[in-house]
Amino acid sequence: MKADFKHILYGGDYNPNQWPEAVWKEDMELFDKARINSATVNVFSWAKLQPSEERYDFEELDKVIEMLGKNHKDIVLATSTAAMPAWMFRKYPEVARTDYAGRHHKFGQRQNACPNSPVYQRYAAKLAQKLAKRYGHLDSVVCWHINNEYSGECYCENCEKAFRVWLRKKYGTLKALNEAWNTEFWGHTLYDWEEIVLPNALGEGLEWCSGTAFAGISIDYARFNSDSMLENFKMERNAIRSVDQKTPVTTNLMGTFKQLDYFKWAKEMDVVSWDNYPSYDTPVSLTAMQHDLMRGLKQQPFMLMEQTPSQQNWQPYNSLKKPGQMRAQSYQAIAHGADTIQFFQLRRSVGGCEKFHGAVIAHAGTDNTRVFREVTQLGTELEELGDQILGTANPADVGILFDWDNYWALEFTSGPHKDLKYVDQIHRHYKFFYEKNIAVDMIPRDADFSKYKLIVAPVLYMVHQGVKEALEAFVKKGGVLVTGFMSGIVGESDNVYLGGYPGPLRDLAGIWVEEIDALAPEQKNSVKFKDGTEFTSTMLCDLIHLEGAESMADYSSNFYAGTPAVTKNSYGKGNVYYLGTQPEDCAFTRMMDCIVKEAAVKSLVDERTSLEVTVRKTKENTFYFLINFSKEETVVPQCFAGMQNLLTGETVSRQEILKPFEVEIIKK
Secondary structure (H helix, E strand, C coil): CCCCCCCCEEEEECCHHHCCHHHHHHHHHHHHHCCCCEEEECCCCHHHHCCCCCCCCCHHHHHHHHHHHHCCCEEEEECCCCCCCHHHHHHCHHHECECCCCCECCCCCCCCECCCCHHHHHHHHHHHHHHHHHHCCCCCEEEEECCCCCCCCCCCHHHHHHHHHHHHHHHCCHHHHHHHHCCCHHHCCCCCHHHCCCCCCCCCECCCCCCECCHHHHHHHHHHHHHHHHHHHHHHHHHHHCCCCCCCEECEECCCCCCCCHHHHHCCCCCCEEECCCCCCCCHHHHHHHHHHHHHCCCCCEEEEECCCCCCCCCCCCCCCCCCHHHHHHHHHHHCCEEEEEECCCECCCCCCCCCCCCCECCCCCCCCHHHHHHHHHHHHHHHHCCCCCCCECCCCEEEECCHHHHHHHHHCCCCCCCCCHHHHHHHHHHHHHHCCCCEEEECCCCCHHHCCEEECCCCCECCCCHHHHHHHHHHCCCEEEEECCCCCECCCCCECCCCECHHHHHHHCEEEEEEEECCCCCCEEEEECCCCEEEEEEEEEEEEECCCEEEEEECCCCCCCCEEEEEEEECCEEEEEECEEECHHHHHHHHHHHHHHCCCCCCCCCCCCCEEEEEECCCCEEEEEECCCCCCEECCHHHCCCEECCCCCECCCCCEECCCCEEEEEC
């Protein structure tokens, strides 16, 4: 099932239960003025809906649903299961989580349920089904929003028992498990399933390096934790589906959030939604990458479930969004595949830790604010755009591999460099394409690689079964692959592939790596291209032997001076590039420029521009989104002169200027 909204949903989290009913009428009037056409309700109302174990009370929610329906607002209806009522903790303390340090929690906060608690599961599923029976038939309910921002970990006895069951299904025998975890190391051989304990601070946890003494068990726990929460999502979805088979179901994800394997989750979701909260200094390219990742989870448009219209409250420095910035960020989301623009929150709360989180309606309670005027402007524009962009695709010739197993494994490994972070490495490669206005898909390891001309797989540390063969087939048929240091090191249980790095990628890359040198932050190496141009490199340096590949650049310092640093290998009709070190930006750009040219990958515009240019298209129409995120006025590329700007209806002139945060949408 796909979400099939009749217009761009424009609204967000609405909590009328926090306000007297007299305020509700004011809200409806202000929503109309701002062209807000939807509201997400019931996100944290479990305590109100079920005041005791035996009693349910839907009277207030009935009024909210009826009011929104009468005022022609689409409803994204949440299930309220992200925060349990106090009575549940008091009567069933086992529903609470036990943290990494081994402390069992009490009532408080949110995302506070043990995902493997039978009590939590029973009452959450029951509530979801009751909501579906009561409201699922309503035309105004256009989407189900299960739970909220699934996150966290639990190390309680329930989870320990469930982990053992999960491991039995995965490995079958203790012999297979011992081999996978390499328990001969430190004499950790297991002889009974009951000897398995969770890898927290009381077990295999390490504070002084990677966080674990045994990456194998810790990676499996990460998989198990993700699966446990996914089972909770599926449980609620199935409860809803037992009553309502037509309304799409989602839950709000969080970009590159580490704890959950979102590619696996997306297979169980009808539509992906996510919450976008960049800080004052988040690179615009990183936000774009996360939008592309969320679109890539299902290779279809997504919902922007949350963003703030003005400022966050939970970051170290909660700067205001500058005039025009919220609008530009909203159009960036749409450009990269969003079919909704939703805020947290519609009215600013009076208390609690989010009382300073931005909202459409501020504490002043008036429409006479800068934020409200900007929200109204955007709402008016989205209303005029109608449905013509809904469901359109974002075509790309470049795929960047993103894999949660690699994310966990790379950052669990003890050595060689504590500053080696998975998302940083992926973003460095993404940023090159972003700055060149080259469209990118973020893809899983089991993607159809044949759709792309160029695959980029940085720090492909863990190579799963089948990935080697898929990459080989892609390159043999003429594809271009980019990979590099810390790739092809281990299998899916974090045991090293013997025989020389990059293990199963060795033939493909035409090299083998003997050693890996780690450079401290104050250290640098130097590398020289074949034309004599020299540059510096940092982080890691692979000591490479050629096995059919050619060297494009050699180290020119340290004891391994004169050995290859960057290589190219012909394989079938295609080529594989291996970056054995982290080059400085100018050298990295030079290398990638050559690779992009060879792969025949084109920018969306022929002219070099600092504007972000993104495309969504159908068979009939192409929509170009031009956004100026720079601090300077920027000339619109000449190729758009004479075309129509959908947001103004005016024709784009030659030498047209976009000021900072200005946007144009051009239909071709």
